[in-house]
Amino acid sequence: MEADKSLVSGSMALLVLKLLEDGDKYGYQMTSELKARSEDVFHLKAGTLYPLLHTLEEKGLVTAYEREAAAGKPRRYYHLTKEGQAVLREKEAAWHTYADAVGRVLRGGACSAGT
Amino acid sequence: MEADKSLVSGSMALLVLKLLEDGDKYGYQMTSELKARSEDVFHLKAGTLYPLLHTLEEKGLVTAYEREAAAGKPRRYYHLTKEGQAVLREKEAAWHTYADAVGRVLRGGACSAGT
DNA sequence: AGTGATATATCGAATGCCTATATAAAAGGA
């Protein structure tokens, strides 16, 4: 199943940062892992990912380095910086706040009389 | 606490539709209820809400009617149509799919320590 | 008379993501 594209945005940075917490990764790897870990919900496109990675690099949240692959083009690996880790924690907290609030609204139909 | 604005978008339609499941409501009331029910996480602005309501009306998801208030300007009430209810259920399902997927990624994905 | 809350409405700007496109190398089939 695929997520409604209009439902959420701005969370890709959070997810990419989270992937890098696991260890350094290159772009193409992130798209595959995100697809696998989300069970086919997230289809992070190249046209979304690479500009996002460049932005994260400009902000100092990740650093990049190239490494030759056994075959094919050299891969550009990304590494999560300390700043990136801090931002990741902020974004995780913000996500939980937001998701909990949506949950309250979606479940809270009956309690409208209260307070 | 306030949700990171860049974190999510496109969910306002879902939340507004959900509010109307409870019963007919007018715009200003929706902003207050959403703020209360989300415990101050959602600050739905007038500049967001009214264009959104007009769009929902064009799509046939809600209908509108005016009713005089005891005092002040006449209020424009919105009613959830059957189509609106159907779309609401779709959007609720999409939200759960999305939120669950984010949860999976944030908890360490598929290949970490078991469940 | 002035301020703030109630109540609806529109416009311009910013942001975020996607589609389409381009480049390049290796693997596999016809």
Added chain:
DNA sequence: TCCTTTTATATAGGCATTCGATATATCACT
């Protein structure tokens, strides 16, 4: 050999969503 798919990175253009600023109008309180 040629062609398509997969791997791999990258940019430009465009659409959708939301907010801030602004406008109008009535009522309550001072």
